[in-house]
Amino acid sequence: MDEDLIAKKDVLEQTGISYGQLYRWKRKGLIPEAWFIRKATVTGQETFFPRDKILTRIEQIRSLKEEQSLDELVQILAPEASPECVQHDNPAALTPIGAEGRKLLWKERGYTFGELVALACGAQAMRSGTRPAEAKLLVDLVRAEEAAVRTSTGMTALLAEKAFDQEGISVRLTLGVLGHEPLKLDRESRIKHRVDLEQITEQVKLALREVA
Structure with a gap:
């Protein structure tokens, strides 16, 4: 399925986050490696992201990080950090x-x-x-x-x-x-x-x- 992609420079411009923040969140696992998509353009290789996913994820990180540490956010948002001991009754x-x-x-x-x-x-x-x-x-x-x-x-x-x-x-x-x-x-x-x-x-x- 072809996804609607957005260039990295446009992500930084639209959200106001810095290059450093983006890659810090990547290293923490808050933004999955699979979302960083390298594509050839007329100016060379550029990084793109699934538009809806990356913009939604950045908004979630911003809204939650006032109450949670980045390590806690990893447990909430990173897909691979799934709870192991959940026993939910309702x-x-x-x-x-x-x-x-x-x-x-x-x-x-x-x-x-x-x-x-x-x-x-x-x-x-x-x-x-x-x-x-x-x-x-x-x-x-x-x-x-x-x-x-x-x-x-x-x-x-x-x-x-x-x-x-x-x-x-x-x-x-x-x-x-x-x-x-x-x-x-x-x-x-x-x-x-x-x-x-x-x-x-x-x-x-x-x-x-x-x-x-």
């Missing part, structure tokens, strides 16, 4: 999950961080019009890949529909796909819903902080 109370996620619960209490992320993926899909049965497919996909939640930078989960038309018989199957962008599907498949796993992971971490 997933629907978390904004990324909410009432939609209540329909996807499979046990009464004791949800781990990875399971909360999986529920948030399904809830987001339902908010976009996905049926609960298909959203559950997305939940099961993410639940089964806990390592992806802990290394979610650049990871995407998809719900796709694959069509089979042969001898007058038409069949539509929904399938889940998880991997690093760019994800490619065959011609007979179309994307029904796309989830940025890195973004969902961050949202769940922030939601847990709010209810702590």
Whole structure:
């Protein structure tokens, strides 16, 4: 998937941060290495970023750093710093999950961080019009890949529909796909819903902080 990119010089100009701040946050892990994209231009190699991600992340760092140290912010914002000992009993109370996620619960209490992320993926899909049965497919996909939640930078989960038309018989199957962008599907498949796993992971971490 081609992303809307923004040049480093434009990031610094729009946000007012310095070159030093940007790279200090990179060294801390607050801005993932994968977001620093080197591309050839008419003036040589330049660094670009995913526009929405970098501008949102800088705003988050600025708004939170008055109350948190940079090391604490790493635990909140860095995808690889996922909580290991979460046992949450009311997933629907978390904004990324909410009432939609209540329909996807499979046990009464004791949800781990990875399971909360999986529920948030399904809830987001339902908010976009996905049926609960298909959203559950997305939940099961993410639940089964806990390592992806802990290394979610650049990871995407998809719900796709694959069509089979042969001898007058038409069949539509929904399938889940998880991997690093760019994800490619065959011609007979179309994307029904796309989830940025890195973004969902961050949202769940922030939601847990709010209810702590």
